[in-house]
Amino acid sequence: MIERVVVGLMSGTSLDGVDAACCLIRRDGKTIRDYDVTVESFVTREYDPDFRERLERVCSDGGTVAEACRLNVELGAVFADAAVAAASAANRELATVDAIGSHGQTVRHEPEPRSLPVGDERRRSTLQIGDGSYIAERTGVTTVADFRTADVAVGGHGAPLVPFADLALLADDESFRVAQNIGGIGNCTALPPGAGRDDVTAFDTGPGNMVIDGVVELLTGGERTYDRDGRMAREGTVDEDVLEDALDEAYFRAEPPKSTGREQFGRGYAREFVATCRDRNRSDADIVATATALTARSIADAYERFLSEEPDEIVVSGGGAYNATLLDMLGAEVDAPVRTIDEYGVGSDTKEAAAFALLAAAALDGVPNNVPGATGADRPVVMGKRCPPT
Known part of the structure; x- marks a missing residue:
């Protein structure tokens, strides 16, 4: 048996902070499902408003290359401090952490292939910042970072990456489970009974919390950045006409593999969404309710369009798992029980950070850690650049 202590770090499209999970990872066998993950601690480091604004500006094409360069290092420092805090919370000395x-932090993700400057070759592109070498130097721990680019290099989207962890944590020999993450973007992993790497289907379903959060922030003048427990949405009425128009977006009809992000469903989309609802004299609560329904119905619509059969259960993780109104709306749209991943021994908040701990462990083991059926890559590859401390 191989045993490693790995701290996983995740900063998502919501731009609210960095999550860090210190995990004990065991591997007893040669398949993905032979990995076992125990989360020993979990911490979150929220970004202060000014830092978050700088990040959002860079992520929305409003920043400069110089600013992205500075944030690359500054984020490395924030990530390193979060990793140290997670190890401390697990009563681990950094010297005992293997990776x-x-x-x-994704600042640009372009899943549609573009022509390269030389020749006829076309490639997708993606860019994450938060320098791995800086994290390694500040902590003294080997850091595995920049996972997406290896998948993109072999023709994939570089997303979603969490299906590797979904397969390890949630695959079952009897049930057809769908792991539905609702972070800034929603993504699902379909796990048929007895699934292995070649049996997995996964893709981004569309907006998760991103449109909801953006709408709430605009409506409250920045006083709130999300709808706590779905309280605003629960007080409102869904505008079905606005919802149906929104669901006519080409992304929802596009066949997997597919991925999306802030470029499509970010601040500009939220502004247009609010303006459309205002033109129809909708209240703030109605607008938030309609944005929440967009997430729920787009998820259900994706299952109906793209899954081979109806799931036996849906396992939700991410921040959306704490939005009771969103879960109720999703439950009303699907014919399967909706549960949270907490029922399976992993916290809803911790899953993505734990997933990157697992991806790093696999990279150190030399185990291919992408899922081509999810990303569209030509073949399995080992993702992640290894950055040892000097």
Whole structure:
């Protein structure tokens, strides 16, 4: 048996902070499902408002290359401090931590292939910041970072990456489970009974919390950045006409593999969404309710369009798992029980950070850690650049 202590770091499209999970990872066998993950601690480091604004500006094309360069290092420092805090919370000395796995912060993700400057070759592109070498130097721990680019290099989207962890944590020999993460973006992993790597289907379903959060922030003048427990949405009425128009977006009809992000469903989308609802004299609560329904119905619509059969259960993780109104709306749209991943021994908040701990462990083991059926890659590859401390 191989046993490693790995801290996983995740900063998502919501831009609210970095999550860090210190994990004990065991591997007893040669398949993905032979990995076992125990989360020993979990901490979150929220970004202060000014830092978050700088990140959002860079992520929305409003920043400069110089600013992205500075944030690359500054984020490395924030990530390193979060990793140290997670190890401390697990009563681990840094010397006993085998690796840090860092997703980084996505500042640009272009899943549609573009022509390269020379020749006829076309490639997708993606860019994450939060320098792995800086994290390694600041902590003294080997850091595995920049996972997405290896998948993109072999023709994939570089997303979603969490299906590797979904397969290890949630695959079952009897049930057809769908792991539904609702972070800034929603993504699902379909796990048929007895699934292995080649049996998995996964893709981004569309907006998760991103449109909801963006709408709430705009409506409250920045006083709130999310709808706590779905309280605003629960007080409102869904505008079905606005919802149906929104669901006519081409992304929802596109066949997997597919991925999306802030470029499509970010601040500009939220502004247009609010303006459309205002033109129809909708209240603030109605607008939030309609944005919440967009997430729920787009998820259900994705299952109906793209899954081979109806799931036996849906396992939700991410911040959306704490939005009771969203879960109720999703439950009303699907014919399967909706549960949270907490029922399976992993916290809803911790799953993505734990996933990057697992991805880093696999990289150190030399185990291919992408899922081509999810990303569209030509073949399995080992993702993640290893950055040892000097």
